[in-house]
Amino acid sequence: MAGALEVIPLGGLGEFGMHIMAFSYGDSIIVVDCGVLFPEQELLGVDIVVPDISFLIENQEKVRAIILTHGHEDHIGALPFVLPYLNVPVYGSPFTLALVRRKLEDHGLKDVTLHKVQAGDQIELGPFGVEFIAVTHSIVDSLALAIRTPQGLIIHTGDFKVDHSPIDGVQCDLPTFASYGREGVLALFSDSTNAERAGHTPSERAVEARFDSIFREAAGRIVVTCFTSSIPRIQIIADAAAKHGRFLSFLGRRMAANTEVAQQLGSLSIPPGLVIRSRDIRKHPREKVCVVASGCQGEPMSAMARVAVDQHRDLGLEPGDTVVLSSRMIPGNERAISRMMDHLYRRGTDVIYQDGSTPPVHVSGHAIAEELKLMMMLVRPRFFIPIHGSYRHLHRHAAIATQSGLIREKVLIAETGDIIHFDEEGVSIAGKAPVGRVLIDQGSLEEVADLVIRDRRHISEDGIVLPVIVINRQTGGLERAPELVFRGMTVSEDDPLIDECRDLVIATIESSSVEERGDWGAIKEKIRSALKRYISKQLSKRPFILPVIMEV
Numbered sequence: 001m002a003g004a005l006e007v008i009p010l011g012g013l014g015e016f017g018m019h020i021m022a023f024s025y026g027d028s029i030i031v032v033d034c035g036v037l038f039p040e041q042e043l044l045g046v047d048i049v050v051p052d053i054s055f056l057i058e059n060q061e062k063v064r065a066i067i068l069t070h071g072h073e074d075h076i077g078a079l080p081f082v083l084p085y086l087n088v089p090v091y092g093s094p095f096t097l098a099l100v101r102r103k104l105e106d107h108g109l110k111d112v113t114l115h116k117v118q119a120g121d122q123i124e125l126g127p128f129g130v131e132f133i134a135v136t137h138s139i140v141d142s143l144a145l146a147i148r149t150p151q152g153l154i155i156h157t158g159d160f161k162v163d164h165s166p167i168d169g170v171q172c173d174l175p176t177f178a179s180y181g182r183e184g185v186l187a188l189f190s191d192s193t194n195a196e197r198a199g200h201t202p203s204e205r206a207v208e209a210r211f212d213s214i215f216r217e218a219a220g221r222i223v224v225t226c227f228t229s230s231i232p233r234i235q236i237i238a239d240a241a242a243k244h245g246r247f248l249s250f251l252g253r254r255m256a257a258n259t260e261v262a263q264q265l266g267s268l269s270i271p272p273g274l275v276i277r278s279r280d281i282r283k284h285p286r287e288k289v290c291v292v293a294s295g296c297q298g299e300p301m302s303a304m305a306r307v308a309v310d311q312h313r314d315l316g317l318e319p320g321d322t323v324v325l326s327s328r329m330i331p332g333n334e335r336a337i338s339r340m341m342d343h344l345y346r347r348g349t350d351v352i353y354q355d356g357s358t359p360p361v362h363v364s365g366h367a368i369a370e371e372l373k374l375m376m377m378l379v380r381p382r383f384f385i386p387i388h389g390s391y392r393h394l395h396r397h398a399a400i401a402t403q404s405g406l407i408r409e410k411v412l413i414a415e416t417g418d419i420i421h422f423d424e425e426g427v428s429i430a431g432k433a434p435v436g437r438v439l440i441d442q443g444s445l446e447e448v449a450d451l452v453i454r455d456r457r458h459i460s461e462d463g464i465v466l467p468v469i470v471i472n473r474q475t476g477g478l479e480r481a482p483e484l485v486f487r488g489m490t491v492s493e494d495d496p497l498i499d500e501c502r503d504l505v506i507a508t509i510e511s512s513s514v515e516e517r518g519d520w521g522a523i524k525e526k527i528r529s530a531l532k533r534y535i536s537k538q539l540s541k542r543p544f545i546l547p548v549i550m551e552v
Contacts, residue, residue, distance in 0.1 A: 008055060008417075012387065013418075014415040017038060018050070020032070023128065038073075050078040050081045054436075064125040065088050066091070069159065070142035070159060073229075075159075079104065093118060096141055119134035119170075131145070136161055157190045187381050195386070197369060207233070208236055226327050226362075238274065242274055251315060252293055279314055298340040310347065323351050326362050462541045462542050463486065509527070531545050
């Protein structure tokens with residue numbers, strides 16, 4: 001009898017992003033994807049969230065490789081923070097690894113072994129055999145996985161849709177999925193992102209007609225913002241620019257880098273002379289320029305956000321210009337995108353976004369209900385586990401599977417950290433692995449501790465008070481009256497509260513013993529406690545109080 005196979009999602013189930021899943025059998029583990037999660041607003045000052053890989057570090061001698069399905073940030077973004085702890089090879093398609101290579105170089109990681117694979121390739125990793133299957137998605141070179149294990153065959157779809165007329169000509173390989181279904185599949189792990197939507201996802205080519213009309217009718221500049229990895233969409237924009245006699249310029253460091261990589265790999269074809277440098281945008285007539293900018297999610301320092309508030313050195317919007325938001329709103333980003341759109345309207349531009357009109361300006365890269373059913377119909381697995389999405393999406397996908405009658409034995413909803421156990425008896429949840437989130441400040445590339453987040457939240461809600469106290473080093477007495485700085489609080493400069501707090505600080509110092517005056521740490525704590533009690537009583541606020549003592 002074969003031993004047990006365990007599948008442990010370390011992120012990505014019950015949340016949008018941070019996709020990482022470990023497959024464990026005997027003394028071997030393979031990891032599928034290694035992504036980031038973009039933070040909610042309440043995670044003040046945090047730039048990205050990466051998965052806690054304690055489970056993998058504890059078992060690092062077993063980890064054979066990391067296998068990537070495609071190059072989106074929520075599938076590759078955590079690699080620079082994980083690979084320093086796991087010295088293992090990384091497998092991915094050419095475009096995916098090109099994005100990974102640049103990312104690793106930015107973080108100073110040079111000794112990582114990267115193996116290029118393509119659809120149809122097969123690799124052996126201990127007891128696992130992995131075969132790669134072409135799928136369509138909103139990024140080129142996307143792959144699904146057929147993972148052969150001693151317990152049976154696992155199909156992991158990655159992110160996918162069924163597009164019969166993709167821009168790059170690479171279709172979702174439905175015949176291969178069907179052949180695995182005829183062979184016999186133990187379990188299907190399938191993308192749930194669009195499980196709530198009925199019907200079929202439109203082809204990427206559905207946006208061509210809309211862009212053609214926009215380019216035909218626009219009088220001023222055209223500025224399009226989309227995901228920097230959406231090479232098929234950028235190809236449509238480039239083709240429209242060439243057709244309508246407009247120069248093309250890329251705005252944003254990542255947008256320029258990704259399009260350069262795509263051209264080098266042949267995934268993006270742009271006629272010579274079409275692209276101009278961003279610094280030359282103002283040299284050409286407005287009606288002869290199209291700009292593709294990064295920052296479609298309203299990221300504060302992105303190119304599009306800076307253009308919206310007229311703070312980009314190379315591009316300023318004018319009335320009559322057209323701005324196209326060719327992307328979806330990622331859950332949690334609605335407020336930032338709406339704020340950016342308001343600024344664009346203030347510039348007098350014509351703003352076009354996905355509002356339900358047809359033809360669309362954006363189509364999803366994820367399968368919806370009928371395509372999800374089609375995948376189940378082709379694969380015909382014994383067991384079905386929905387992945388990728390909030391718990392609501394996992395539940396809706398599971399309901400589709402149950403109602404379709406296409407799953408031979410069991411539908412199982414798992415969440416991040418659940419140990420999915422396959423053995424001769426079937427499938428079950430066999431416990432919990434250590435999981436969590438690691439908060440990263442990209443400025444320092446350091447982990448942000450929970451205590452720091454609590455302090456930031458505390459300051460944002462109740463403000464901060466800085467008592468600045470100058471002490472005579474010789475006498476230990478006050479050199480002058482303390483100064484109190486209030487920030488984030490409704491306290492004016494002439495508020496009597498300031499004088500009352502100053503008197504309280506003086507009284508606290510003067511009432512301290514000789515021994516206490518020799519310990520400035522103790523004095524600070526006494527001042528902090530006294531002010532906290534007094535301000536809480538007067539204002540019903542508990543500000544962050546940070547006494548500063550200077551000796552002269």
